[in-house]
Amino acid sequence: MPFEKVSTILKEADKNHTSALAFNCVDYTMASSVVRAAEAVHKPVIIMLYPEHSYKNRFCSPEGFASMVRALAEKASVPVGLHLDHCSDYAYIISAVKAGFPSVMYDGSMLPVEENIVNTKKVVETAHILGAEVEAELGHVGFAATKTDQFNEDMYTRADVAAQFCEATGVDSVAVAVGSAHGFYKTTPKLDLGRLEEINKATDTPLVMHGGSGIPLDQVALAFEKGINKFNVGTEFFHLYHTTLDTFYREKGVQGDFFDIPVYVQEKLEEYLVKKLELCRM
Numbered sequence: 001m002p003f004e005k006v007s008t009i010l011k012e013a014d015k016n017h018t019s020a021l022a023f024n025c026v027d028y029t030m031a032s033s034v035v036r037a038a039e040a041v042h043k044p045v046i047i048m049l050y051p052e053h054s055y056k057n058r059f060c061s062p063e064g065f066a067s068m069v070r071a072l073a074e075k076a077s078v079p080v081g082l083h084l085d086h087c088s089d090y091a092y093i094i095s096a097v098k099a100g101f102p103s104v105m106y107d108g109s110m111l112p113v114e115e116n117i118v119n120t121k122k123v124v125e126t127a128h129i130l131g132a133e134v135e136a137e138l139g140h141v142g143f144a145a146t147k148t149d150q151f152n153e154d155m156y157t158r159a160d161v162a163a164q165f166c167e168a169t170g171v172d173s174v175a176v177a178v179g180s181a182h183g184f185y186k187t188t189p190k191l192d193l194g195r196l197e198e199i200n201k202a203t204d205t206p207l208v209m210h211g212g213s214g215i216p217l218d219q220v221a222l223a224f225e226k227g228i229n230k231f232n233v234g235t236e237f238f239h240l241y242h243t244t245l246d247t248f249y250r251e252k253g254v255q256g257d258f259f260d261i262p263v264y265v266q267e268k269l270e271e272y273l274v275k276k277l278e279l280c281r282m
């Protein structure tokens with residue numbers, strides 16, 4: 001089937017009081033594993049590209065990535081969405097939309113709220129004219145490596161500001177900061193679920209959680225119940241990809257049949273993805 005709109009996937013998730021899973025991918029092996037795993041468990045799924053992973057279009061262009069995922073989506077038996085993750089560059093975002101990304105993130109979370117509103121609104125206006133959807137970020141989801149970002153309540157999203165932000169920008173979804181952080185956690189996160197519930201009550205805009213790798217599963221389940229409709233996972237998945245390749249070479253040696261690599265890796269990735277996707281209750 002053609003790409004599913006990310007907003008349609010998130011609306012369906014919201015109706016079911018759950019969240020869709022969104023995975024950062026960098027190549028065909030990762031993206032096709034995501035689609036195969038989603039088909040195995042009959043769940044919709046979202047594939048995301050970090051702009052950095054196109055390495056200024058040297059490694060993969062947004063066009064090339066979008067065409068690859070579109071080809072996978074068209075053959076898939078489940079809805080597949082495509083999304084450009086974290087980008088603060090207006091020109092790059094619009095070029096990605098023109099290159100085939102139906103959903104993009106504008107990340108102005110490092111800016112004062114007023115500036116974040118102005119910039120997000122500008123991206124939303126242009127993206128909507130071009131038929132694309134926009135995720136923004138309010139509050140700031142930092143980095144787990146700092147050990148402090150995840151507990152810094154000054155960086156957390158405020159419900160009243162979220163309501164104002166969503167109203168003023170017309171954004172299609174918003175990433176909120178409630179105790180998660182990007183990368184491997186050094187200290188177990190403790191999500192502020194009360195705050196999440198308040199934000200969810202304050203706005204009808206679907207809520208996104210970043211920093212999905214390593215959050216204890218009981219907290220993830222509660223976050224889904226309390227309003228998260230898109231759950232981003234990257235670090236765990238990349239780490240597994242690299243350790244699996246490493247294991248392949250250790251087991252088979254560098255003389256191992258390289259024709260076996262894709263299947264070997266995809267099987268391991270799919271095992272992990274199937275378990276992760278089971279978190280989504282629709």
Ligand code: 13P
Nearest residue numbers: 182183210211213234235
């Ligand atoms: P992790 O890499 O921590 O899983 O976070 C992914 C993410 O939030 C992508 O936007």
